[in-house]
Amino acid sequence: MTTAIHQNTETNPWEAQAARFDFAARKLNLDEGLWRILSQPSREITVHIPVQMDNGHLEVFTGYRVQHSMARGPAKGGLRYSPDVNLDEVRALAAWMTWKCAVVNIPFGGAKGGIICDPKKMSMSELERMTRRYTAELIEFIGPEKDVPAPDVNTNEQVMAWMMDTYSMHMRQTVTAVVTGKPVNIGGSRGRREATGRGVTIVANQAMKKLGMDPAATRVVVQGFGNVGSHAARLMNEVGYKIVGIAEWDGGLYNKNGIDIEDLWEYRERNGTIHGFPGAEKYDSSELLITDCDVLVPAATENVITTHNADKIKAKVIVEGANGPTTAAADDILADKGIFVIPDILANAGGVTTSYFEWVQDRQGYFWKEAVVNEQLKDIMESAFDDVIRYSETHEVNNRIAAYMLAIDRVAYTIRQRGIYA
């Protein structure tokens, strides 16, 4: 299962990434050699890891770590657990990390990891053994100065704690800076958990200012209520946005007067699900994407906005909390409709930016107050937003291509400066 056999051209994330990269590189007149370098990941590692299951039988899981670029610093990027993981997806996510770190101008390259597994069907101890064995297999490829993993879909602070511990056992000393997104008491950063959702809110606010929209009169639909979507909904609600819809993979909620997000959080805490929440009506998730609203926040996975639904979208603004939620073919439809898209490599960069703060704090051994973290995050996200808008206006391209152009420009500049080691 090395390539995306189940995916057609439109929904193959690596092709989606390549289509935007090629377009932006052409606009930049990128040198052909640099083009060749950046259109392939620099390293792809596949591991087949044996794991003893609770019932005594041995299972073998396939995992990947793709390091797309290390030109601007250690590779950086999350690790996801899902039955849908495949090499083309991990490649695309790794490249997106390179571009994302360059857009917010932090000193990292890009990487991503994934293990093909169904974490919902695994016990905690099975997940722990799988995580530790995966970490051990990658021992010489990761490290604070090499490649720094973080949480992604279906991984969390606990998984990062196991990775940090496994790496530290091999090094015979505690090395907190090997991963980010750790629990706060073992080297995690205050504010990291909410950071991606906070970044989404910051760039949404910037878009409101630019477009002359008032958050208090703005109806938002959030797709996905995981770490990114739930925090984005909560923080946007605090600013005054009206969250009218929440779409989960197995059904959604709608309330035209706005959903009380604090109540919904409490309800989910008590019941383990958002379904059955009395403060909203049950609604079909795919309908929610095309329902009447002002801002749409896809905050789950890839390929949610495609040629099948893009022309029906009514939102004026799309803020991509997820990685790759829009296909390359759908980009053109959204552009024709005049929708203001804040692309993933800008909109969801709040997570990795706060990961950068975590890595810095771990290496300093000095931990910042949450207010300091949030202030620095706001600063970086607002400058990145302005940089992308400037590129879009100067080069007369949409925001996504502008973000790619800005990122490619920065990465290419560094490669030229460093030169090619022969």
Ligand code: GLU
């Ligand atoms: N998985 C997150 C992302 O896609 C965070 C990566 C990180 O913090 O390194 O941006």
